[in-house]
Amino acid sequence: MIEINGCSKVYRSRDGTREVQALDRVHLTIAEKEFVALLGPSGCGKTTLLKIIGGLLSWTEGDVRIDGKKVTGPGPDRALVFQNFALMPWANVLTNVAFGLELKGVPKEARTGTAMRLLEKIGLAGFESAYPRHLSGGMQQRVGLARALAVNPVTLLMDEPFGALDAQTRRLMQDDLLRLLDQEPKTVVFVTHGMDEAVRLADRIVLMSARPGRVSEIIDVPFGRPRPAGYDSEPVFNELKNYLWEKLKAMQTDGGKVNGG
Amino acid sequence: MKSLRIWHERGWKKPTPAQADRLWKRSMQLLFFIVFFIVWELFARLNPGLLMAPFSRTVTAWLELIVSPELYDALWTSNQAMLIGFALATITAIPLGLLLGRLERIERFVDPYLNVLIVTPMSAIIPLIIISIGIGLAARVLVVYVFAFPIIVVNTRTGLKNLEPTLIEMAQAFGASELQLWKKILLPGATPAMMAGVRLGLGRALSGMVVVELLLVAVGLGRMLLSAMGFFQPARMYAIIVVIIIEVVLVMSIARRIEARLISWKPRLA
Numbered sequence: 001m002i003e004i005n006g007c008s009k010v011y012r013s014r015d016g017t018r019e020v021q022a023l024d025r026v027h028l029t030i031a032e033k034e035f036v037a038l039l040g041p042s043g044c045g046k047t048t049l050l051k052i053i054g055g056l057l058s059w060t061e062g063d064v065r066i067d068g069k070k071v072t073g074p075g076p077d078r079a080l081v082f083q084n085f086a087l088m089p090w091a092n093v094l095t096n097v098a099f100g101l102e103l104k105g106v107p108k109e110a111r112t113g114t115a116m117r118l119l120e121k122i123g124l125a126g127f128e129s130a131y132p133r134h135l136s137g138g139m140q141q142r143v144g145l146a147r148a149l150a151v152n153p154v155t156l157l158m159d160e161p162f163g164a165l166d167a168q169t170r171r172l173m174q175d176d177l178l179r180l181l182d183q184e185p186k187t188v189v190f191v192t193h194g195m196d197e198a199v200r201l202a203d204r205i206v207l208m209s210a211r212p213g214r215v216s217e218i219i220d221v222p223f224g225r226p227r228p229a230g231y232d233s234e235p236v237f238n239e240l241k242n243y244l245w246e247k248l249k250a251m252q253t254d255g256g257k258v259n260g261g
Numbered sequence: 262m263k264s265l266r267i268w269h270e271r272g273w274k275k276p277t278p279a280q281a282d283r284l285w286k287r288s289m290q291l292l293f294f295i296v297f298f299i300v301w302e303l304f305a306r307l308n309p310g311l312l313m314a315p316f317s318r319t320v321t322a323w324l325e326l327i328v329s330p331e332l333y334d335a336l337w338t339s340n341q342a343m344l345i346g347f348a349l350a351t352i353t354a355i356p357l358g359l360l361l362g363r364l365e366r367i368e369r370f371v372d373p374y375l376n377v378l379i380v381t382p383m384s385a386i387i388p389l390i391i392i393s394i395g396i397g398l399a400a401r402v403l404v405v406y407v408f409a410f411p412i413i414v415v416n417t418r419t420g421l422k423n424l425e426p427t428l429i430e431m432a433q434a435f436g437a438s439e440l441q442l443w444k445k446i447l448l449p450g451a452t453p454a455m456m457a458g459v460r461l462g463l464g465r466a467l468s469g470m471v472v473v474e475l476l477l478v479a480v481g482l483g484r485m486l487l488s489a490m491g492f493f494q495p496a497r498m499y500a501i502i503v504v505i506i507i508e509v510v511l512v513m514s515i516a517r518r519i520e521a522r523l524i525s526w527k528p529r530l531a
């Protein structure tokens with residue numbers, strides 16, 4: 001369980017003269033095996049919150065705990081998936097997927113076995129010796145996802161993982177992610193600025209507003225996982241999307257903006 | 262040559278566009294050299310002067326030169342200083358570049374000096390070096406060193422600084438220690454720019470080698486060149502210059518090959 005209690009984050013410039021309040025007293029509790037989408041306009045602190053959970057950033061006020069223990073840094077229980085894939089261009093697919101295991105000192109044979117199994121599962125069998133630059137964006141993110149899954153984390157932290165992909169590839173990746181989670185349930189914190197994506201994937205949607213970043217609303221998605229057939233043609237699917245759209249639009253006229261990174 | 266053979270085997274049938282392109286390029290190169298040599302020959306014969314030698318006599322002088330032991334002595338003398346200076350520059354510049362690329366605080370402190378060093382014409386500080394440490398091997402080594410050092414530092418630093426920041430974040434998220442970060446991310450990531458820096462540094466080391474011998478410490482190839490000039494042996498002088506050019510071209514193409522092999526994952530050299 002991830003508990004975020006009144007967490008604030010202020011970025012300070014190096015000389016200490018400028019300050020940006022990225023998060024303002026965020027409260028959020030995420031249950032085991034739950035899929036939570038963080039949805040909000042660009043600059044509302046989604047990435048900041050994700051990095052704090054990942055142990056890559058410190059916070060300035062409040063409390064962040066995982067299973068009761070205060071977060072002090074990255075840990076093997078959490079793995080990140082990045083929007084720009086963050087693959088090592090000098091290493092082939094196999095080495096990239098096995099990277100987390102390599103850092104942990106897992107022997108080569110064992111980590112190769114794990115990586116090959118994951119590549120198979122994620123539809124990249126036969127690509128183990130290819131280099132990232134030879135792969136399409138979708139395939140690169142599959143590698144990124146396999147790398148995260150290879151360390152067998154409790155929690156997946158995904159920062160707009162499909163944001164750099166074209167619409168069709170994105171839909172395929174969303175379906176594959178849900179299928180993988182179905183086979184092996186995990187806690188997922190998924191940053192997105194797509195309303196459609198949030199409704200398709202999440203159990204709960206955390207709507208955030210900008211300047212300073214706050215949780216403005218938490219919405220339960222009325223579909224179970226795996227999603228029932230034809231759920232996206234039900235009226236409630238579009239109603240929810242429209243509702244989120246109205247909310248985001250209102251934030252934009254309040255001074256935030258909806259699009260961008 | 263290969264393209265010519267293909268041309269023959271296929272008879273006078275139309276070559277593929279790639280073959281035609283290659284043949285065209287080779288012919289143009291050949292034509293360029295032929296024209297160049299003819300112009301050189303004519304120019305030298307029409308304007309006879311004490312330091313003017315036509316192409317044909319340069320070729321003869323070159324053939325004489327490359328069988329004389331004197332040349333190999335000179336090559337050894339010159340390259341000794343070059344190799345020592347270049348090696349020292351490489352093993353000191355890379356660590357410094359890495360340090361500057363990683364530690365912004367030190368970088369901000371050192372940057373102004375480095376920037377001055379980069380734009381200083383190194384020939385200008387040769388007299389200073391001679392005055393302080395004489396005209397021995399050490400002085401020549403030092404000149405080569407100051408020629409090669411700055412470019413290697415700057416390239417290494419830039420390579421590290423331009424590394425995709427999310428790669429570092431990724432490694433840290435997967436629990437990399439600082440040592441692992443260096444081994445798995447920072448060094449491999451900085452290698453292309455570092456290698457380019459080393460190659461450029463090698464080029465500068467070679468010019469440092471020639472410049473110091475021509476300007477102040479007359480030994481090796483520099484002395485041969487100066488004495489050929491002094492004795493009004495233009496053909497020999499040109500032949501020595503040709504030897505120097507051949508060495509530079511050879512060394513640089515080997516460096517390029519090594520570089521390309523080390524960073525074969527990069528689509529193009531930086």
Ligand SMILES: Nc1ncnc2c1ncn2[C@@H]1O[C@H](COP(=O)(O)OP(=O)(O)O)[C@@H](O)[C@H]1O
Pocket residue numbers: 011012020021022040041042043044045046047048049261
């Ligand atoms: N390293 C940083 N230093 C200063 N300000 C930052 C830094 N990172 C992010 N910010 C600021 O914090 C706010 C939230 O950023 P971010 O978490 O990246 O938002 P999001 O991911 O929702 O787009 C933005 O206003 C951004 O400019």
Ligand SMILES: [Mg+2]
Pocket residue numbers: 046047048261
């Ligand atoms: Mg972001």
